[in-house]
Amino acid sequence: MKIEALxxxxxxxxxxxxxxxxxHIRFRTAKNDIDKVEIIYGFKYQWENNKKNEMKKILSDEYFDYYQFNIVEEDSRIGYYFKLTKGEKFIYYTEAGIVDKFNDELAYCYYFQYPYINPIDVHKVPSWISETVFYQIFVERFFNGDVKNSPENLSNWDDMPKPHSFFGGDLRGIIEKLDYLKELGVNxxxxxxxxxxPSNHKYDTVNYYEIDPFFGDESTLKELVERSHELGIKIVxxxxxxxxxxxxxPFLDVMEKGxxxxxxxxxxxxxxxxKTDPPNYKMFGSVGCMxxxxxxxxxxxxxLLSxxxxxxxxxxxxxWRLDVSDEIDHHFWREFRVCVKEMDTExxxxxxxxxxxxxWLxxxxxxxxxxxxxxxxxxxYFARRLINAKQFEYSLSSLxxxxxxxxxxxxxxLLDSHDTERFLYTCGERKEYLKLAAAFLFSYKGMPCTYYGTEIGMTGCYDPGCRKGFxxxxxxxxxxxxxxYKKLITLRKExxxxxxxxxxxxxxxxxFIMKRTFKNETIMILINTTDKEAGYCLKEADKKSVTELLNGSSWNMxxxxxxxxxxxxxxYLKLV
Incomplete structure (x- = not known):
């Protein structure tokens, strides 16, 4: 056994x-090294009633295998250790190290423990996450719904954007296009x-209590939220x-008074x-105006919390999506979470x-x-084609x-955003590459998010090219x-x-083959990014029929x- 990998x-x-x-308890071993991993666990104060269960290998990457077992008990004061078997040899992995024998009479000295699950410590995420398909909108470039609040010297909507150009997109424009978003299927x-x-991107705030006048006002935001909620759409x-x-x-005051x-x-x-030339203060990146x-x-x-x-x-x-969140102190974010979750845990x-x-997680x-x-x-994997399917899988497992x-x-x-090249641009305009990536995105664990316009084939280089008007x-x-895209979104929601x-x-x-299983439902996602036909043999012995969800064909196993x-x-193969 490669004990250094445990x-x-x-x-x-x-x-x-x-x-x-x-x-949820996980254990790591060297890849293809261990025949069986078992967990021995029990209530710490009645250890004589401990249980033993085999852990399931859930993921593998290039170097390691990962096992998991979920313990569901009324009393969470749990002790546990691991038994590893390879051939006829076995060892025990404990908090005190690796041993050939484990004395259960002295278990409290050597096992790992989870002392107590305090409810306040459980990471609770909103209940709606698995139901939601997101759509990111760069507000200034989506739609100009109210020309009366537009900046002067607007660029033509079809022009290529420049770093400081304005096009007039606003909150009213989003309200007017909610029907498009509803038909697309996002929620x-x-x-x-x-x-x-003062900028088009608004990542340099002047007043945290005022909607930018070029975007609307509080009544416009309230209408957007209310109309969106009526359509079952959440707003972040x-x-x-x-x-x-x-x-x-406050910064202007400091500039004046030091x-x-x-x-x-x-x-x-x-x-x-x-001093501003050069700045003698800390800033975002090397941007003196921030x-x-x-x-x-x-x-x-x-x-800020107010x-x-x-x-x-x-x-x-x-x-709330939090910009440059990794450069802010953890203490602030802990107070931020308390502030938000006290208002609404959802x-x-x-x-x-x-x-x-x-x-942070x-x-x-x-x-x-x-x-x-x-x-x-x-x-x-999909755009630059630098790695193969197995390498893509290994990297996903590590994540x-x-x-x-x-x-x-x-x-x-997400495949792209306001801070990246558009995915189609990186693909060299090969739409089929984008479609394969989207098929993965909408079948993967987590909340899929589409950057505005990707679904209709918009392309563009890095900022400002990725921020063209819709x-x-x-x-x-x-x-x-x-x-x-509509088909993928529908399937994701259904x-x-x-x-x-x-x-x-x-x-x-x-x-690339990914399997999603919920109760007795199984969907196999098969993606061939190569230029040749490929084959795969389904080995789901308990399933009788197959339906390909993207084209509707079906057959008997x-x-x-x-x-x-x-x-x-x-x-997308649904096995029944």
Missing amino acids: CHIPKSNYGYAYKEKEL GIYLTPIFKS LDAVFNHCSNQFP KESRYFDWFFINDDLV PKLNTSNAEVKYY AIRYWTENFRIDG VIVIGENWHNAYP MGDQFDSVMNYPVTKLCLD LIRYSDQVNEAMLN EWNEEKWDKELLDY EKALKYGNISFLSTDSV AEQSTICIPELTAY
């Missing part, structure tokens, strides 16, 4: 409370920032707390007076973290993050084991792609296995168990 860490992604009476909208700001807003605009009144300003400690300034806020300052916290209370309570906002909190976000800060690691994998099950269920999965001339739409199912992988080098997948094709 790993279990209690109170982590390897051992956590999924519900108030349910623990969640994530809006880029809408608060007062973007909160920018890492930094503000250099036109933010250290004498009451707001001096709201920022990070390296001298008694503010000074960084000191979120550990009590007054700053009160100001703004969150104002918009959430008065406008029934369904969630409000979702989504961070913008591009890398491993586990420290332990139940005391965010519900989930924008899943950019999956975005990058999709680009490498899934990184977080708890409830976090994976709540992740915001193409409302239907003659220029890719209707076949749009219909495909099929319980796609919404709630457990996930496993069976890929070959040429065919006894007559045909080997599936031929044409080049650049995705299948």
Whole structure:
């Protein structure tokens, strides 16, 4: 046995409370090294009644196998250890180390323990996450619904955007296009920032308590939320707390008065007076017009959290996406979560973290993050074709084991956004690559999110090219792609296995194969990204018939168990 590969860490992604009476326990071994992993567990104060169960291998990556067992008990004061078998040899993995024999009479000295599931410690995510299909709107580029509030010197809607150009998109424009979104099938909208700001993107806030006048006013936002809720659509807003605009009144006061300003400690300034060339204060990136806020300052916290209370309570906002969330102190985010969840536990909190976000996803800060690691994998597999199906599977497994099950269920999965090239652009305009990626996105665990216009074939390079005005001339739409997206969204909302199912992988080098299982329902997702036909033999012995959900064909398993997948094709096979 390769004992150096063995790993279990209690109170982590390897051992956590999924519900108030349910623990999920994971164990890692070297790949293909162990024949059987068992968990011995019991109530700590009646250890003589302990139980032994075999753990299920749930995922494998390039180097490791991962096992899981879910403990459901009325009393959560649990002790446990592991038995590993390879051939005729076995060892025990305990908190005290690896041993050949385990003395149960002294178990309390050596087993791992989960002392108690305190309900307040359980990472509870909103109940609606698995039902929701999101759509991201860059507000200034979606639709101009009220020309009276437009900026001067507007660019023509069809022009290519420049960094500082304005096109007039607003909240009224979204209201007028809600029927389009309802017909598309989405039931969640994530809006880029809408608060007062001098820029087109609004990520440099001047007033956290005012809707940008070019976008509308409070009555417009209230109407948007109410109309959306009537259609069953949730609204998530973007909160920018890492930094503000250099036109933010407290920063202007500091620029005028220096250290004498009451707001001096709201920022990070390296001298008694503010200097701008070069800036002598901390900022977002190297952007001098976006000074960084000191979120550990009590007054700053009160100001920002009060703004969150104002918009959430008065406008029934369904969630917040948090910009540059990994550069803000954890203490602030813990207070932020308490603030939000005290108002409504069903409000979702989504961070913008591009890398491993586990420290923010332990139940005391965010519900989930924008899943950019999956975005990058999709680009490498579907668009750039740098990795094969098996490598794609291994990388997904590594990401899934990184977080708890409830976090994976709540992740915001996306192919592109306002901060990336459009996916179709990276594909070299190969629509079939985008379709394969979308087929994966809508069948994967988590909340799928479509960036405005991707569904009609919009393309564009990195900012500002990815922020072009939505193409409302239907003659220029890719209707076949749009219909495909509608089909995927419909299936995602209708099929319980796609919404709630457990996930496993069976890929070959040429065919990506993902299995989603919920109760007695199974859907196999088969994706062939190669330029050649590929085959796969279904081995679901308990299933009798197969229906391909994307094209509606069906057949009997006894007559045909080997599936031929044409080049650049995705299948959703429902096994009954």
